[in-house]
Amino acid sequence: MLVNEVKLPVQKRSIERLEKVIQTTINLLETKTLEACNIQEISQISGVPRNHIYQYFPTIDHLFSMIVKRYFEKLQDYLVQNVDNYYHLSVLEIIQDALKKASSFYNQNKPASMLILGGPVNVDGFSLQEAVIEEIAKEFVKIFTQIKTPLILKQPDDITLMVELIFALMKHSFYRYGYITEDLQQEALLVCEAYLEKKKYI
Structure with a gap:
């Protein structure tokens, strides 16, 4: 399953970044459609560089799957x-x-x-x-x-x-x-x- 492909960080700063990405995505979904939610905008709003997001979530579906699991x-x-x-x-x-x-x-x-x-x-x-x-x-x-x-x-x-x-x-x-x-x-x-x-x- 995609959620099992997510590489969870172990360092405190990386965990904080991951949580910021997840919360930013949830906040975006309060006002946007799924189709309008993308990694680039999540990166801009969260302040977490795209390359760091891709380390945890290779695709937007990986990110959605983690949120669904939670x-x-x-x-x-x-x-x-x-x-x-x-x-x-x-x-x-x-x-x-x-x-x-x-x-x-x-x-x-x-x-x-x-x-x-x-x-x-x-x-x-x-x-x-x-x-x-x-x-x-x-x-x-x-x-x-x-x-x-x-x-x-x-x-x-x-x-x-x-x-x-x-x-x-x-x-x-x-x-x-x-x-x-x-x-x-x-x-x-x-x-x-x-x-x-x-x-x-x-």
């Missing part, structure tokens, strides 16, 4: 915050809360929405997306099986497929409206409910 890690952490509060909730109530959290995350982070929901920008981004969906699904399997009324899974991939459905609906909402609407969140919850009922989980 956003996925943040999303994953965000979704599993305060999981102890889920113990007395039903599976659908947990899904509803997770939908609100994920929607809030994307709606508050335009670059994350552009790079993840609007694409992904490349095959590497898609691979990262699928890997994180699987990790998020594993976290929810753990939660669902440890609540007061646990979910007994018949097929290990059932929750992964459900998360895929939610993600697809989020992408549709971003494509059409530029953000994840409350109506979409309700639609996603209905889809999850129908899916779980069909699978005889609820």
Whole structure:
């Protein structure tokens, strides 16, 4: 994957430069399209010479992939915050809360929405997306099986497929409206409910 080709620096000054490049790119994506974001402008704004940027990121897609990876890690952490509060909730109530959290995350982070929901920008981004969906699904399997009324899974991939459905609906909402609407969140919850009922989980 492209993200594995990124040469991460070890010296303090180089790490600071890399972080400046990443933050400059995120700031640019707040106001520009993906197509308008390029290494030359990132170099001019950040003050980091192009040859140094190319040492870390051979192409703009390498840079985008690193940012996508970081956003996925943040999303994953965000979704599993305060999981102890889920113990007395039903599976659908947990899904509803997770939908609100994920929607809030994307709606508050335009670059994350552009790079993840609007694409992904490349095959590497898609691979990262699928890997994180699987990790998020594993976290929810753990939660669902440890609540007061646990979910007994018949097929290990059932929750992964459900998360895929939610993600697809989020992408549709971003494509059409530029953000994840409350109506979409309700639609996603209905889809999850129908899916779980069909699978005889609820």
